[in-house]
Structures are given as C-alpha cells and as structure tokens.
Amino acid sequence: MKYTYAPKGVCSREIILDVDDNGTVADVKFIGGCNGNLQGISALVKGQNAKEIIEKLKDIDCRGRGTSCPAQLALALKEIVG
Numbered sequence: 001m002k003y004t005y006a007p008k009g010v011c012s013r014e015i016i017l018d019v020d021d022n023g024t025v026a027d028v029k030f031i032g033g034c035n036g037n038l039q040g041i042s043a044l045v046k047g048q049n050a051k052e053i054i055e056k057l058k059d060i061d062c063r064g065r066g067t068s069c070p071a072q073l074a075l076a077l078k079e080i081v082g
Helices: 033-044 050-057 069-081
Strands: 002-005 010-017 025-032
Touching: 002 069, 010 069, 025 033, 025 069, 033 069, 050 069
Parallel strands: none
Antiparallel strands: 002 010, 010 025
8 A cells, every 4th residue: 555654854855655464565765865875775675574674764863863764764664554
C-alpha cells in the first residue's frame, strides 16, 4: 500500500512509501533533500522489513538537528507498521 509522509526538521519535503501487508518495504522515494544519499537509502531499504529499518535508522542525526532524513523514514514506517 502506498503512503505519503511529510518529514519535519529536514531538507526533504515528502517521503512516498510502498509497504506491503507483511511489513516489507517495496519502494521509497524522497522528494527534496540530498538526492544521491537518499537514492542510496531508498535502494538499500527495498525488500527489507520495516521494523528492522526502524531500529537501524531511528537515531541518526543530521548536523545537530536532532533528526535526519533516515530518522524521518523510520518515523514514517513506525506510523505504518506500529
């Protein structure tokens, strides 16, 4: 199922996710932000379990902001899979 998340405190403006009923990430697309890095993150999380991704990315900080695009992805996934 497709979801859209509006990240807060980061350069990306939107995260578009496709997560199946088993909690597997089928696709992630970031709108805005550091294009190359976010394409890399998107490629790495495809096919991975959302709960495992959440644990790996939830505490990543970008430049002392207290969050990051990967951490915002973790928050989006947490909303989806709990």
